[in-house]
Amino acid sequence: MKRSEINNHIQSALDFFRERSFHLPPWGYWKPGDWKGKYDSCSEIVDNQLGWDITDFGTNDFYNFGLILFTIRNGTPDKEGKQYCEKIMIVEEEQVTPMHFHWSKTEDIINRGGGNLAMELYLANESEKLTDKEFTVSTDGIVRHFQPGDQLILGPGESVTFPAYLAHRFYGEKGKGKVLVGEVSSVNDDNTDNCFVDGVGRFPSIEEDEAPLHLLVSDYPNYL
Numbered sequence: 001m002k003r004s005e006i007n008n009h010i011q012s013a014l015d016f017f018r019e020r021s022f023h024l025p026p027w028g029y030w031k032p033g034d035w036k037g038k039y040d041s042c043s044e045i046v047d048n049q050l051g052w053d054i055t056d057f058g059t060n061d062f063y064n065f066g067l068i069l070f071t072i073r074n075g076t077p078d079k080e081g082k083q084y085c086e087k088i089m090i091v092e093e094e095q096v097t098p099m100h101f102h103w104s105k106t107e108d109i110i111n112r113g114g115g116n117l118a119m120e121l122y123l124a125n126e127s128e129k130l131t132d133k134e135f136t137v138s139t140d141g142i143v144r145h146f147q148p149g150d151q152l153i154l155g156p157g158e159s160v161t162f163p164a165y166l167a168h169r170f171y172g173e174k175g176k177g178k179v180l181v182g183e184v185s186s187v188n189d190d191n192t193d194n195c196f197v198d199g200v201g202r203f204p205s206i207e208e209d210e211a212p213l214h215l216l217v218s219d220y221p222n223y224l
Contacts, residue, residue: 003203006054006192007213013068013090019182020113022088024070028052032212032223039224043107046088047222048074049190049217055130059199065200067097071217075187085188089181093172099130099197101167109168110159115176117154121146122167128195130167137161167197 017024027034027045039046053069056062068090075082091097093115101124113118121129132148138161139152146152152160154174159182162168172179175176194202203218213222 001054001056001060002209003212004210005062006206006216007210009054009062009068009203010214011054013070016090016114016178016180017088020136022112023139023181024088027185028214029063029150030214031220032215034214035223037219039108040222048076049188050218052072052214052216053190053218054201054205054216056202057196059205063092063095065096065098067091067095069126075185077189077192082170083187085183085185087183087188088112091170091172091179091181093174093176093178096169098169098200099167099169101165101191101195102162103195105186106161106163107183109160109170110162110181110182110184111154111156113156114179114181115173116156116173116175116199117170117181118169119152119154119160119168119177121150121152122148124165124195124197126165126168127192128197130197133167137166197203 001216027042028051038173043049050071050073053071056066059065065154070088072086072088073082074085099120123133125131130148134147136143136145140159154160190202212219
């Protein structure tokens with residue numbers, strides 16, 4: 001992805017957050033220069049990878065396969081301190097987050113407003129393959145039964161709980177508008193706890209064609 005594209009996506013995200021009356025913590029608006037010399041006071045942000053995360057999953061096709069995320073709070077994989085994570089995400093109509101599951105993380109995915117969030121679900125096994133097994137999930141505390149590949153649609157205010165090995169692909173339902181999506185989970189580790197069934201990547205490569213508007217989590221080592 002080009003840095004200019006990432007900057008445009010962040011600006012669009014900020015506009016959508018304002019439209020939905022969602023506010024980031026103050027450091028979410030810092031410019032790159034604002035981070036200089038602040039590691040000692042904000043090491044939790046840096047070390048736990050809080051902040052902006054824009055990805056095309058290595059496809060170079062963000063509008064069809066992409067996601068905008070902002071990690072608001074998170075613990076560490078050693079599970080000392082915080083035992084939880086919270087993210088806010090933006091999903092466009094028909095913009096796919098590829099099929100994946102987590103080996104250890106349990107998460108709630110919540111439609112915080114806008115359009116509908118469509119999902120396709122499978123149960124994966126320890127060989128990292130999708131199975132043909134039936135399964136159940138909890139949607140807002142209500143148990144629902146699914147066949148492999150069944151679609152689940154979350155309207156605004158609805159949520160679903162995904163345990164480990166529950167594989168999911170999601171996207172905004174066509175004709176319903178972009179979706180503000182929340183995630184509340186156990187500690188998040190994007191470096192070691194994502195299994196993408198189709199073999200895509202988690203983080204994009206970046207072409208630096210202009211200066212960053214705001215830092216991504218992957219930018220912190222170069223600025224602090």
